[in-house]
Amino acid sequence: MSDAATDSPRPAPGPDQPPIPVRLVTFNTHHGVGTDERHDLARLATVLAAADADLICLQEVDRRFGPRSEDVDQALLLSRALDMHLAWGPAIDEPRRDGGDRRQYGNALLSRLPVLVSDVHRLPGGGEPRSALQTMVELDGGALWVTATHLTTSSAAERAEQVAALAALHTGAMATGVLVGDFNASPDAPELEPLHARFTDAWELAGEKEDRAGWRFWTSGQGLTHPAGAPRRRIDQVWVSEGVGVASARVLDAEGASDHLPLVVDLLVPSGV
Template identity: 80%
Template sequence: MTGAHGVRPAPGPDQPPIPVRLVTFNTHHGVGADARHDLPRLAKVLASVDADVICLQEVDRYFGDRSEDVDQALLLSRALDMQLAWGPAIDEPRTGGRPPRQYGNALLSRLPILVSDVHPLPGGGEPRSALRTMLELDGGTLWITATHLTTTSARERADQVAALAALHTPDMAAGVLVGDFNARPDAPELHPLRERFTDAWELAADRTDQAGWRFWHRDEGHTHPARSPHRRIDQAWVSPGVGVATAQVLDAEGASDHLPLMVDLRVPSGV
């Protein structure tokens, strides 16, 4: 139930929040720092996180030689024994009865997927899209929108952010927006997100990253590039009422040019 101005009441003492572990990760179509396509390596990294929901960007489905022309989304979902929602940004038909050449966002979930739809985002150049899903929780629901914004133009990113914000309406209750935004969280073009969401990294009670010896960058949440991260472009944004217990940048074990971001959410019951 939603209160005035779309703000949900806090769960009562008899309705504890529901824990959900979520990971967002730009997989670079399974090609790691060694320039090798290695889907088993990527699956091993993902399995080690023990997440309830995994949102992936730059995923190929029969895209071509760079990823051995396999269906990465399906193979990863089977390897992890998770449900799959698929959101192509590029969708090109092929001749000879072959499946279409696709590239985009994937969501893997241990939780039942009740709704899944794909929304093209505005802009020129490489097509971009948002994958919106509703997941069933034990005592509630959670909307997750996963995306990958353009690299080429802050103005186009602003248009894409406006489209993303419009996808989450007040009656959708608990929601999370995740992905590779190709901009820092305080970039002007991401400002409209702050009107509806909170940066999970800032909200987290406990947070750690992969800064290592670079102690002056500690706890800044940098995810790119993987070998020497200094950009926080992989992010999670949560709607009012969704808590964040921990946020952690994980070691990708060389599986991508990004590092994964993990957040332990606390989703209100009964919404």
């Protein structure tokens, strides 16, 4: 699906229209291989189901990629297991030598909400290919743009180029939206600075916060997500556009399903936009 958004004005929401609650999860799945080095897609599906989310943005998802993930279509299997719509955004897309289904790897959106628009945008940079999956989902009385991505580990300079490309994707017609994923940099990193002009870090906006600091009291409240066993980096993030509220943000226990921890954010999306 690839429908062009229009710039036609939308009616402003009335003062009596409450915001629409939307629960969103972002999670780097490490192609379903957990901290025990086992590929276990059922374990991953169990973690995701427990989050009870409306939208699930996944990074490092394999589709017939090879032995590391038992050559299965992870995106399709997870969408079926959770009974959710699927939008797919490959970063790697290669033909197979046996002539079968293409070998793919990238970002996925699982959604309880109807997906009205789905586009894949290649991001600049060398090394491992990177992309952004941009979707629009229908809400009851509104709509929400969701851009999911996974930035490079190569260098801050390449991440800066990718951030500039992401910022350019967010046009005036997409005034209500979120940008989520694994940014491989902390929210205050210089290369992420352009995001601050268009978005706000959801973790900072959240009225309630919960993380996995445990006995590491010195990291309490920081929302660290990587590495899963002893997190010390906040590289998995949700950024929201102006007007989108954040009721709560929580780092979940991944039950060993990945080398990252999932982040769940309870959004409050304006009605009538």
